[in-house]
Amino acid sequence: MTDRHEAAGDEGAGNPFAALDAGRPPWDALGAFVPAPQPHIAGRDGGPLSGLRFAAKDIFDVAGYVTGCGNPDWARSHAPAAAHAAAVQALLDAGAELAGKTVTDELAYSLNGQNFHYGTPTNVNAPGRIPGGSSSGSAAAVAGGLVDFALGSDTGGSVRVPASYCGIFGLRPTHGRVSLAGVMPLAPSFDTVGWFAREAGLLRRVGQVLLGGARQGEAGRWRRLLVAEDAFALATPAAAAALAPLVERLEQRLSRAEKVAVIDNDPESWMLRFRHIQAREVIDSHGAWIAGTHPVFGPESRERFDWAASVTEAQAAPARVARETLAARLAEMLGEDALLCLPAAPGVAPRCESTAAELQSHRGAVLSLTAIAGLARLPQVSLPLARVEGCPLALSLIAPAGADEDLLAFAEVLCAAEERQDL
Structure with a gap:
């Protein structure tokens, strides 16, 4: 697909995204925000996140605005939201200012970050490469400094992977820890509200709000390190070598790591x-709308x-049983004091001009990691x-x-130590 910013170099009729750019905020040089009227909502005075600006992926409801979900037919066929999504409201209540809504892959069902209708947001930390999706x-x-932090969602890796590709911090929380009220569902048994920041400390501060603020967290809880050898085997040789010193x-x-x-x-x-499990849930969530609307x-x-x-259900049913077996095994491995270490992605972000076959092959390796x-x-x-190769990669x-x-x-303590080592 054509990269949005290559197309945007030509003015007028020769630029298929010119009309879209005209609908974006004038300060968005990255194509990160949706080409539609943008919400700009001040946060509550005196909250713990006062003075910070955030963006929300365009699957989060904002009262009075249509939630577009990355597809013009979805936007056309849905009314403006009646209320803010719970996560948006929590951040506003904490004092953060909502700067706008950001581009997502269509109905959040991709890991690439290349939207057929709205283009590819620019990855400033890996020029010419995809930002990753669907929270592209x-x-x-966040990577480009347009906002301090941003809401995304993570079903199959849509926070973890863009964070790695764009060189920022990202969290997929425990399933069910953050309310999904007012968020477009994709595959509900996997869907989570996640978030991005440029600093580990801010990632934690946002978490204190979204996770309910009941406790601060204890960095010293962890005593054991597990290294997923089969996950590291999916990384490219260059990626594995770059991550080894961190391990x-x-x-x-x-x-000493237990392999x-x-x-x-x-x-x-x-x-x-x-x-297979995800697919059945995706069709349960959106099959009727697709059949009735025939979206492009x-x-x-x-x-x-x-x-x-x-x-088919015959494919998904045994997968659900295997899922519970894996969950029980991981719970036993981790106990109460272990962390499991693995690559966030098998390598750096693919180039924007990668073929569909190349992206599909890469996606298989990515999903093998994120599925865990x-x-x-x-x-x-x-x-x-x-x-x-000069591009970011996350452990x-x-x-x-x-x-x-x-x-x-x-994560905050570890990254502070890594920064001191670099000085």
Whole structure:
């Protein structure tokens, strides 16, 4: 597909995105925000996030505005939201200012960040490469300094992967920890509200609001380090080499790593189990709307929704059983004091001009990694602490269910130590 910013270099009729750019905020040079009227809502005075600006992925409701979900036919066929999504309201109540709504892949069903209708937000930390999706605009806006932090969603990796590609911090929380009220569903048993920031400390501060603020988190909780060997085997050689020193420093901080096989050295089977369960839930969520509206999807999205419609209950039922087996095994592995270490993505962001076949192959490896936390409903943080070919790459940590605050506290301490080492 054409990169939005290559197209935007020509004015007038030769630029297919010129009309879209005209609808974006004048300060958005990255194509991160949706080409529609933008909400700008001040936060409550004196809140813990006062003075900070945030953006929300365009699957979060904002009162008085249509939630577009990355597709013009969805926007056309839905009325303005009556109330803010719970996560948006919580951030406004905490004092943060909503700057606008960001581009998403169509109905949040992709990991690339290339929207057929609205273009590809610019990845400032890896020029010429995709930002990752489906929370593409939110990641691009944070990486580019347009906002301090941003809301995204993570079903199959849509926060963890863009965070790695764009060189920022991102969290997928424990499933169910953050309210999904007012958020477009995709696959409800996997859907989570996630968020991005440029600093680990701010990622944690936002978490204190969205996770309910009941506790601060304890970085010292963690005693054991598990390294997912089968997950690292999915990384490119260059990515594995770049992440290795970080794993060594984690060992120095925690314990000598215990090498484990999380997905039975069979990543493709686990990825397909995730996809089969997800597909059935996607069609439950949107099949009736697709059948009744006949929306125009981009080629990649159309192929994905058609494939989802072909998945049978006979394929999904055993996958659900296997999911619970994996969740129980991971819970036993992690106990109360272990972190599981793995790459956030198999390598750096693919180039924007990559072929559909190249992106599909890469996506399979990505989903094999991201399916682990998704299937087990666990929190996972992306830490952008490595570089390959001048592009960012994240190491990630998975924690036990419900340990989000302690995971964020550890990430802040770890990244502060990494920054001191770089000085």
